[in-house]
Amino acid sequence: MTDSAPLGINRTGVQMSPEKSQDMRRIAEQTPADVAGGPRELSEARAAEALKAGRAGSVAPPGSAKGVLKAGAKKMTGQNPELLLDKLGQRLAFERTGVRLYEALIAKATALGLEQPVRQALARFRDEEAEHMDLVVQAVESLGADPTTMTPSANVAGVVGLGPLQVITDARTNFMQSLDALLSVELTDNAAWELLIELAETAGQESMATHFRHALKQEEYHLETVKGWMRDTSLEQLR
Amino acid sequence: MATITNLLDAKGTPLEQQRFSWNDINSTPISKLDDDAFTRVRVILMNGIETDALRLKHMGARFHKELRLPLARVRRVEHHQQTTINWLLSADHSPLETTIAYEQVAIEVTAAVAQNEPDPYQAQTYRFGLLEDFDHLYRYAAMLDRLEGKDANNILQSYTDIIPGRPTSQHHRDPHDDLREHYDGGQADLITKIHAAMITAAEYQTHDYYMNIGPLFADPVARALYAEIASVEEQHVTQYGSLMDPGETFLEKWLIHEAMEAYNYLGCLEQEDNPRVKRIWERFLDYELGHLQLVRELFKKYERRDPEEVLGGTLPALVEFKSQRDFVRRVVSEEVDLRAHGIDYVPRDQESDQSLLYRDTMNVNGVPADTVSAGYQWSPGTEQARRKSNG
Numbered sequence: 001m002t003d004s005a006p007l008g009i010n011r012t013g014v015q016m017s018p019e020k021s022q023d024m025r026r027i028a029e030q031t032p033a034d035v036a037g038g039p040r041e042l043s044e045a046r047a048a049e050a051l052k053a054g055r056a057g058s059v060a061p062p063g064s065a066k067g068v069l070k071a072g073a074k075k076m077t078g079q080n081p082e083l084l085l086d087k088l089g090q091r092l093a094f095e096r097t098g099v100r101l102y103e104a105l106i107a108k109a110t111a112l113g114l115e116q117p118v119r120q121a122l123a124r125f126r127d128e129e130a131e132h133m134d135l136v137v138q139a140v141e142s143l144g145a146d147p148t149t150m151t152p153s154a155n156v157a158g159v160v161g162l163g164p165l166q167v168i169t170d171a172r173t174n175f176m177q178s179l180d181a182l183l184s185v186e187l188t189d190n191a192a193w194e195l196l197i198e199l200a201e202t203a204g205q206e207s208m209a210t211h212f213r214h215a216l217k218q219e220e221y222h223l224e225t226v227k228g229w230m231r232d233t234s235l236e237q238l239r
Numbered sequence: 240m241a242t243i244t245n246l247l248d249a250k251g252t253p254l255e256q257q258r259f260s261w262n263d264i265n266s267t268p269i270s271k272l273d274d275d276a277f278t279r280v281r282v283i284l285m286n287g288i289e290t291d292a293l294r295l296k297h298m299g300a301r302f303h304k305e306l307r308l309p310l311a312r313v314r315r316v317e318h319h320q321q322t323t324i325n326w327l328l329s330a331d332h333s334p335l336e337t338t339i340a341y342e343q344v345a346i347e348v349t350a351a352v353a354q355n356e357p358d359p360y361q362a363q364t365y366r367f368g369l370l371e372d373f374d375h376l377y378r379y380a381a382m383l384d385r386l387e388g389k390d391a392n393n394i395l396q397s398y399t400d401i402i403p404g405r406p407t408s409q410h411h412r413d414p415h416d417d418l419r420e421h422y423d424g425g426q427a428d429l430i431t432k433i434h435a436a437m438i439t440a441a442e443y444q445t446h447d448y449y450m451n452i453g454p455l456f457a458d459p460v461a462r463a464l465y466a467e468i469a470s471v472e473e474q475h476v477t478q479y480g481s482l483m484d485p486g487e488t489f490l491e492k493w494l495i496h497e498a499m500e501a502y503n504y505l506g507c508l509e510q511e512d513n514p515r516v517k518r519i520w521e522r523f524l525d526y527e528l529g530h531l532q533l534v535r536e537l538f539k540k541y542e543r544r545d546p547e548e549v550l551g552g553t554l555p556a557l558v559e560f561k562s563q564r565d566f567v568r569r570v571v572s573e574e575v576d577l578r579a580h581g582i583d584y585v586p587r588d589q590e591s592d593q594s595l596l597y598r599d600t601m602n603v604n605g606v607p608a609d610t611v612s613a614g615y616q617w618s619p620g621t622e623q624a625r626r627k628s629n630g
Binding site: 013036042 | 267268271272273274275276329330331385392393394396397398400401402403406457458459460463562564568605609610611612613614615616617618619622
């Protein structure tokens with residue numbers, strides 16, 4: 001499917017410059033730290049900051065159903081209505097970014113001349129990510145909430161997603177390297193759908209949960225396919 | 240000492256023939272893994288120099304109506320030169336890894352300059368500043384190890400030591416003790432002027448880089464570390480900037496800056512081993528010589544003086560882009576306890592009351608550089624590998 005990274009003159013390790021690095025290691029060993037302690041000082045400073053830090057953001061109340069929510073919040077979304085809204089917002093953001101990730105990967109697969117079935121599968125997965133996004137938009141709207149809001153968990157997903165995005169859109173990474181990034185995306189996606197289904201069920205949103213179970217089935221297939229591509233490509237080159 | 244002659248007399252590429260396309264300025268980056276660390280050092284240095292070229296010319300335009308158009312024309316080209324160069328850095332460098340590379344530039348280039356500088360006071364100043372950037376590298380290496388779990392030597396490629404220098408906690412001084420004696424524009428060698436413009440440019444870039452990326456970190460301790468070291472870099476810009484003669488006219492400074500740019504591109508060209516990057520250095524050397532010719536004419540027209548008054552004489556050998564390990568170690572062992580008092584370098588017990596008060600005030604709730612580096616000793620493969628091998 002694609003070649004792995006070739007042998008070359010990677011200069012990052014100490015074995016590439018044994019004498020210099022030996023010299024460097026020697027002086028480091030002979031020169032003790034000028035500040036006593038260890039990594040614990042850093043941990044303690046982080047802990048102190050965590051205690052006094054504010055929140056990164058909040059969940060907006062559902063604007064169009066304020067009254068309904070007040071009166072029937074438990075019935076609608078459980079004891080903690082903002083939790084379901086937050087996680088729905090996260091899924092929405094994740095699927096929306098997922099579409100863009102697949103678009104970038106399709107461009108790479110096309111440039112690399114990957115076989116048609118792989119490109120077709122990528123196109124299908126992209127379309128399904130878009131469907132899932134629409135599905136969550138409907139779910140958010142059904143609760144009277146705003147699907148254009150970036151919820152705190154959506155924001156977290158965005159930060160987490162920066163890594164895979166950087167790998168996949170880097171013009172120099174090959175398909176295998178991009179699959180590494182995609183694998184983490186699909187693993188997360190699967191686990192997140194599983195949780196969201198449970199949350200919807202617990203909140204009494206059975207119809208929502210039914211739709212989500214269908215999305216999870218598709219995500220499970222995405223994950224199995226990505227793992228299969230990685231396994232086949234790697235083993236093929238190792239043999 | 241070997242010298243170079245006639246460099247600054249070459250005509251170069253005329254300004255009107257200096258052209259770019261979007262494709263041109265956005266070429267494939269160098270490899271973080273496979274390219275030599277000194278290719279990255281040159282990329283960062285020249286990016287800093289071009290940033291400063293723009294900075295100086297924007298300032299000049301605020302004061303000289305008659306120069307606004309030629310300044311704008313040269314700036315446009317230099318902006319695109321800078322883009323071409325800075326876009327050679329690949330996105331797989333984390334901001335902290337790029338920071339390690341910035342400090343490597345500060346150490347290796349300043350050490351080379353300190354040895355090439357004929358004015359003893361100016362050379363002393365470079366050695367003084369060098370010991371602080373050397374310490375910053377150690378603190379950032381600890382941060383990289385303890386935040387991202389990465390070995391700074393993957394970036395440094397064993398060219399630069401990772402041990403404490405003058406402790407960062409001691410760098411914080413009153414502005415009075417950051418100013419230095421300036422060279423005399425009428426007497427100083429051209430290379431002295433070039434060095435001051437060049438190292439000021441490099442430090443300015445480092446300051447601005449830390450100010451831009453510091454808030455990108457989530458870790459509060461990393462944010463604090465960048466805030467602390469960016470403050471020291473501001474002191475360094477003050478220090479190195481004050482080495483230049485404030486009595487020079489703007490056009491003199493412009494001439495020196497263009498000569499400095501050409502001098503550095505030639506150094507890059509002669510020492511570059513990546514053929515694609517080498518072609519960039521060659522092209523931009525010719526561009527800078529074209530700029531220099533233009534400024535020579537402007538100098539004659541507006542100042543009615545001979546540019547040779549500023550550019551005359553020979554230039555010493557080019558900056559050597561290589562590991563300055565032995566020199567740096569010697570400076571660490573001999574001068575780490577020096578401190579600044581006014582424009583003088585003094586033993587550590589003779590610092591000014593103003594600086595001691597300022598430092599105590601800033602350090603009152605702890606020192607981020609100390610927090611991140613407590614007990615840190617670099618080891619190949621990170622300190623986790625070291626702890627494991629020590630049982």
